[in-house]
Amino acid sequence: MKATYALRIDARVRDKVRAFCTAHGIKQGFFVEQALREHLEQEDLTDDLKDFKRLRSQEALAIELTDYVARRRG
Numbered sequence: 741m742k743a744t745y746a747l748r749i750d751a752r753v754r755d756k757v758r759a760f761c762t763a764h765g766i767k768q769g770f771f772v773e774q775a776l777r778e779h780l781e782q783e784d785l786t787d788d789l790k791d792f793k794r795l796r797s798q799e800a801l802a803i804e805l806t807d808y809v810a811r812r813r814g
Contacts, residue, residue: 761768 757768757771761771
């Protein structure tokens with residue numbers, strides 16, 4: 741499903757995006773969508789790393805997944 745997303749950006753950024761897309765033969769909408777998607781994925785990875793660092797001290801308390809599932813069934 742596609743949706744429209746209107747926003748205001750600096751005219752110089754718009755011009756650079758337009759020129760880049762024209763030079764590379766890609767649509768601006770595709771370029772912007774991919775850039776947003778990549779940025780969001782990077783933010784997710786950053787959050788995951790923060791969680792990893794925060795929970796690292798609890799690693800010794802971890803149990804095997806099969807043991808956990810067995811306990812839940814048991």
